[in-house]
Amino acid sequence: MNVASRLCAALLFATALPLGAAENTEPLELRVCTGDDESYPWHFNDRPGLAVLLMRRVELRVNGLFRIEPKPWKRCLLELVSGQVDAAYKASYSAERAADGVTYPMLGAQPDLDKRLLTESYSLFRRKGSAVQWDGRALKVNGPVGAQTGFSVAAQLRQLGATVDEGNRKTDGNLQKLLNGWVVAVALQTQEGDAQLQQNPEFAAAIERVQPPLVEKPYFLVFSKAYYARRPDQAQLIWSTIAQVRESADYRRLVEQFK
DSSP, X not given: OOHHHHHHHHHHXXXXXXXXXXXXXXXXXXXXXXXXXXXXXXXXXXXXXXXXXXXHHHHHHTXXXXXXXXXXXXXXXXXXXXXXXXXXXXXXXXXXXXXXTEEOOEETTEEOGGGOSEEEEEEEEEETTOOXXXXXXXXXXXXXXXXXXXXXXXHHHHHTTOOEEEEEOOHHHHHHHHHHTSSSXXXXXXXXXXXXXXXXXXXXXXXXXXXXXXXXXXXXXXXXXXXXXXXXXXXXXXXXXHHXXXXXXXXXXXXHHOO
């Protein structure tokens, strides 16, 4: 067989392969940072939470190799902006973060809610008998409100006129400050705050959640500006796969049964 015939045969063989078989099959590597604070049911220090279980399902579908490392959330954001990590979760949308180089899935000028990792609410927690009030529009407090360090709810509290104490990044640490009277309320992710009250009789005896929630927010896997500039197609693939996995029967069943 001459050279021309060999080339022709090779071309015919390649075109007969299934789509993607002739392409690079190296795993899609991703350095991922996630917050290390426990957040029921999404993240735990002693077992996988729902967020990492979702991400591992995405990893399998995209032939990925996700190196997921828990760190303080503020550090995750700093490393994301500097390009030391490729991606981070779970991040609510912030125009300030986007301006700093954090890349969200967008639909026009707004984040694409279909590509969200999860949806979560924040609520106020106050001491029982406290005068702290929230009616869904106006916040009435007579002292500082605690929030976890680096969490975006702090900006909303300031917009509502509150003085915000962001000196502690732990959920239980903020509840302890409330118990000690150092703040008059704390703003926490609702499910994690409820879980802390259920687990700690001292908190449950003295603290209650205020209705309605402060806000409900979508949370995303976000990419560094550098990674998205290099690999926009891979980033879009991962976001699309997150949406598919989140709505899959397998993952929905996992959420329903999770404790």
